[in-house]
Amino acid sequence: MLSIVKRILGQIKNDKRSLGLLLFAPLLVLTLLYFILGNSNYVPQIATYDMSEKFITELQQNAGVIELNEKPEAKNYLEENGIDALIWKDSEGTHIELLEKNSKSATALKAIQDTNKVLQPSQSELLIEYVYETADDNQLDSLSYVFLGVISFFFVFILSGMSFVRERFGQTLERMLMTPISRMDIIGGYTFGYGLLSALQSVVIILFSVYVLHLHVEGSVSLCILVMILMAFSAVSVGALVSIFANNELQMVQFIPVVLIPQIFFSGLIPIDTIPFGLGNLCYFTPIYYGCTSLEMIMIQGKGFMEIWPWLVGSVLFIGVLFIVNVMALKKYRRL
Template identity: 30%
Template sequence: MRRTLAVSRRILSQFAHDKRTLALLFVAPIVVLWLLSVLLGTDAYGPRLATVSLPADFQTALEQQDARVSDVSEQEAEDLLRNNEVAAVLRMADDSTLEVWAEGSDSTKTQAAVAVVSAALNDLQKDASERMEADIADKKAEIEQAQEDAKAAQEEMKASIEQIMLALPDAAKASLPSSLQDALDASSDGALSVDDLSIDPASYLPVQDVEVEYFHGNEDWKMFDFYGPVFIAIFLFAFTFITSGMSLVNERSAGTMTRFLATPIKPAEILGGYAIGFGTLSLVQTAVILVVALGFIGFPNEGNLALVVFAAVSMAIASVTLGLLVSGLASTAFQVIQLMLLFVVPQILLSGLFDLSGAPGWLQALGQCFPVTYGVDALRAVMLRGAGLADVGFDLAMVWGFIVLFFVLAALGFRKKHAKPMRG
């Protein structure tokens, strides 16, 4: 027991003297938990919809739902849909048929848009039913009042004729036609009838049918298809980061790095060699992952396969350079794992794995500061929307900008760390 306690004291003593590891041990989990609390504490997703010249009643019903509704022109609606800025466009296909033109790449947003339309139609139908019942009641009361007025007028006319007939001589009464007496005896109940009431239900419900069309994808796409590019990017980034980060720390621990520095080779050349080597390995890894994802799992790909490969490899190389940067900050392999929680996990959480449309503005802005966000956007645009190089050029440029930034910072940190004189 004494020897066991001695071992435990040694471990605790090592942690007590390693301030960086001790800080990461508490800071990293707290940061990740805090991000999760913010992400999962946001309001429920309310789809953004664009409407084109809808009936006023239906437009009002839509605006009362949990959605962001904008009334735009036909061209503006198409541009918003093409740029993935709305979940769907609503327009009338004919006088009574509503067309829901869904963006389609995200089945969750499409379902949310259809649910909003269904709720608005239910409210509209309920309101139309109440108005129709009120109009029927008013019309019925109007007919009943007309019947009563006609009956009173007939009774008054009958009384007047009877008075006139009393004043006539018997000979004149005998000469009156029998149809006059029949008219006096007739009832006014059949003069007007509720059956004469004519109401067109279509005039109360302007939308009677709904058709759903897809700008991208189709009705068979599921939520997993939308997250396919996210998983590809995350797996490439996370696993490549661990491999590259661990390797440099292991090289330093084994003394290989010291022998490298004893040669004329420069730190930038060392890091460049690591980047090329791991970049080549990531190319093979990317090929294997894409073959499995597209050929066996069945992720959809609407775009150019070569562009998908280039975007995925760019993500892997960004992870390699970030791994080299972080490994320069870490003294042990254990610290690499802890730094991963700070440098990689927040990127994963803010890359598109969660919908940030309802998140605070600062959190959305923070998500734009990471390479994974741009890599995921590029892969989604190509695989789900068939985007070309011109459409994803900015995202890919940002990824390569991060690659250059990480490499430069890694080279500077590497040079600074190994330029320190050895302590005696």
Template identity: 45%
Template structure:
């Protein structure tokens, strides 16, 4: 028993990836979570009308907000928020009471609502306030609010794991080396693998979209075919991403060991946390995360009901990622055959 325990310890110490997985990875992930979920310096922007009672204006100015007073009457708060993307909330006073309009159920909206509620409570704790959203509703479930994130996460993660494991298996069994002994080009090898897994990516995209929308009744305000297009590009990116990761892994275990460093950080930049709320400008890291482009495009379609003109930038980001990863994989095959 003691000899077995010593052998396991020696084998683990000789595997640097395992040591990092056990000792270093938790520290790095906890540090990332601390930075992302720690105190934020985000200041919500709240708009009121100039006719708002002065005591309420004074109370609002005491809160940690950026207050804007509009001279003109705001007849449609939802239209105002749509036209002014930097504004988080419109807070109006009338003889009938108080009305607060927010963009959507999110952390940013919650921050703005909390500051408004604190100001209102300091004047009259019994005051009632009606709340409405431009996108979504007050009785909307968390699944409806964040379902688009999980669509992109599951689509990317599942395909990534399968493709990375498959590429490692092809190498470990010598299939890839034998394939490269034929006249086939390296570019054709990568393209063939990508096309093969894309068939399953299409099937997966159709299945999860139809299931979430028609079975789980997740609300969608846009074109379902655009969602399928985004998921297909995201899954294709995942195939190539998995192939790239497999270059640095010699076994399925090592692929698993790389997940905390390659996949888990992307979860935090997928839309679960509002990027504006992430301190130290870490939200800018989202632009190097493929899941960010997929999740943002799906949100534009399913939550905002926008069309191709609103998502073409995100689609371009995914296409650029596909091109870069494809080039990396083709060049990586040089170590198996120079041709």
């Protein structure tokens, strides 16, 4: 038994990638969790209409306040100006309108509630309304875009990455590289081949979620399918890139904590604006961000193609860049 232990420890010692992932990958994930889920210095932006000066002065202790001369239409005003809440008062009570339930809205609501308790602890009733709220107020419905995007991306990444590694392990890729076939043709063939299979998986996932699980979709199901297909091709491209630097299936799995887990933080599970130290800007380098943001706009907000096209373009550009990087990375095996 001792000899087996020594052999295993010796193998791990000589495998720098495994040793690094074993020791440093958990530290990387925990550090990201500390920065992203730790204390946020986010200051909510709240617009007020026809509120007392005393209320506004107290509210300014906890939030940025914008005073309005006339009451706007809540949905357009909140979306176009990046405002977290709109508040006004009438005979029924204090009305609060927010876009959707997330940590930003929760921060704004807390600031209003704290102010209301200080000034009128037993008088004014808070009437809270969300612009984007699922009919059943279901937790799965409210986060469906996150689960669909992350689950689909994860399985496609594993499928394509493992398949690429097996192709190399079986020397199929090496034999092709000995022929006049260009690196671009090889990457293109693999990407479109596995991409089409992954696209089929994406269609099945959306149709099953909507028509069997009855997940709420405010917008077009067809647009959801388009977004999922683009995410599938992105996942295939990421899997192909990672597989080039993995020598076996185990090493492919070892990349999951580094490649996939950090992307989950930018899937919409946490509002980007609330991530401190400017780390939210890292979302632009993760394909999951573009896909999940598009799904959120379609499924929760009911947006159409004209509203989500910038994120679709982002997904396409990501696929294109990864395609070029994968072609260049094959130089590791053959220089043309």
